[in-house]
Amino acid sequence: MSFEDGDPFDPFTDRVPHSFPLARLRELQDRARWYVRKRTVEELKEASSDVYLLISEQFETWQERWIVDHFEHGGHLLGYLPYESRTEAGLRKLIHDHGSHPDIAGALDFSSEANTSDLVALQMAIQDVDLDDETFPNGTAEEYVAVLALDQIARVVNDYMDDYSDIPSSIRAEIRELRKQSAASAVVEIMETVCGAETLRALRDQETRLVHQIESALPRKADELAKNKVSLAARRAASARHKDTNEQRLAALAEWDVSGENYSGMAAFARHRHKAFGVTENTLYRWVRDHRKSNA
Numbered sequence: 001m002s003f004e005d006g007d008p009f010d011p012f013t014d015r016v017p018h019s020f021p022l023a024r025l026r027e028l029q030d031r032a033r034w035y036v037r038k039r040t041v042e043e044l045k046e047a048s049s050d051v052y053l054l055i056s057e058q059f060e061t062w063q064e065r066w067i068v069d070h071f072e073h074g075g076h077l078l079g080y081l082p083y084e085s086r087t088e089a090g091l092r093k094l095i096h097d098h099g100s101h102p103d104i105a106g107a108l109d110f111s112s113e114a115n116t117s118d119l120v121a122l123q124m125a126i127q128d129v130d131l132d133d134e135t136f137p138n139g140t141a142e143e144y145v146a147v148l149a150l151d152q153i154a155r156v157v158n159d160y161m162d163d164y165s166d167i168p169s170s171i172r173a174e175i176r177e178l179r180k181q182s183a184a185s186a187v188v189e190i191m192e193t194v195c196g197a198e199t200l201r202a203l204r205d206q207e208t209r210l211v212h213q214i215e216s217a218l219p220r221k222a223d224e225l226a227k228n229k230v231s232l233a234a235r236r237a238a239s240a241r242h243k244d245t246n247e248q249r250l251a252a253l254a255e256w257d258v259s260g261e262n263y264s265g266m267a268a269f270a271r272h273r274h275k276a277f278g279v280t281e282n283t284l285y286r287w288v289r290d291h292r293k294s295n296a
Contacts, residue, residue: 007286008154008158008267008282008285008286008289009154009157009158009161010154010282011029011150011151011153011154011157012041012044012045012150013041015029016029016153016157017157020157020160020161021160021180021183022180022183022184022187024187024191025153025156025157025183025187025190028149028153028187028190028191028194029150029153031194031198032146032147032149032150032153032193032194032197033146033150034146035142035143035146035197035201036143036146036147036150039136039143043135043136043137044147044150046133046135046136047135047136047139047143047144047147048147048150048151048280049280050133050135050136050144050232050235051122051144051147051148051151052151052275052280053235054121054122054125054126054129054144054235055118055121055122055125055148056275057125057235058121058122058124058125059111059112059113059116059121062110062111062112062116063092063095063110063112065110066108066109066110067088067091067092067095068088070091071086071087071088071091075107076107077091077094077104077107078090078091080094080098080103080104081094095108117189117192117193118148118152118193119145119148119189119192119193119196122144122145122148123141123145123196123200126141126144129232129235130232131143131144131232133232135232136232140200140201140204141200141204142197142198142200142201142204143197145193145196145197145200146194146197148193149190149193149194149196149197151281152186152189152190152193153190154281154282155186155267155271155281156183156186156187156190158267158270158271158281158285159179159182159183159264159265159267159268159271160179160180160182160183161267162179162264162265162266162267162268163265163266164176164265166265175264178264179264245279248277248278248279249277249287251277252273252277252279252284252287252288253287253288253291255273256269256288256291260288266285266288266289266292267285269284269288270282270284270285270288
């Protein structure tokens with residue numbers, strides 16, 4: 001099946017439809033695709049999984065550094081915990097359970113998904129990673145950022161084109177307009193991501209020219225730098241995303257049955273909750289879609 005047949009939009013094989021209300025999105029997709037034009041679809045899907053692994057780990061790293069610092073300096077959030085729970089683990093649980101409370105949120109002075117873009121997190125993460133992975137050979141920073149842009153485009157398209165059949169006809173026009181406004185806001189972020197890929201490519205080209213010009217005067221430290229980087233294979237080996245897929249699917253569908261009506265559609269549910277189940281957004285979308293069909 002394909003996007004036209006009802007499958008979720010795949011940014012690596014599908015084109016943003018001409019009927020989409022924001023024509024700029026097609027242009028942004030073309031610009032992002034140019035940087036990965038020599039990659040296979042399988043390579044791009046692997047890179048997509050790694051992009052979100054790196055982003056998630058970067059946000060966790062920022063939080064963990066803050067927790068350690070807050071604990072070592074006796075930060076005031078420890079006062080919200082019982083004496084025996086005033087540990088790093090206690091702070092971690094406090095943030096997880098009550099991080100949105102105004103008294104707690106105001107003290108959380110670290111980069112998070114609420115205040116930092118995925119682009120910034122990814123750019124920071126890839127600085128310490130050897131991108132030449134067996135599933136994405138000779139990977140470059142701009143390619144990974146381009147993949148992020150394509151994934152962001154997919155989220156916008158799937159959210160806007162999500163099934164309207166469950167929405168009362170009296171408010172469909174209003175919901176469609178709200179989705180259009182949300183898509184317009186997201187395009188700004190996508191444009192920033194695409195520009196990020198273009199900037200990284202320009203910088204790499206500039207660096208290549210400079211190295212070529214003064215190569216004889218530069219010390220050879222490639223081996224030393226390579227040793228200091230952690231391979232993506234090692235990151236994946238240590239990642240929790242190797243959990244039992246079937247168990248995650250059952251948990252996700254159970255949550256959809258209970259609280260799915262609180263989201264504007266399947267795409268919105270997949271966008272907001274896919275990380276909680278350790279899968280990609282498209283995977284969670286397909287689970288819910290097939291689940292609904294089987295219960296129809």
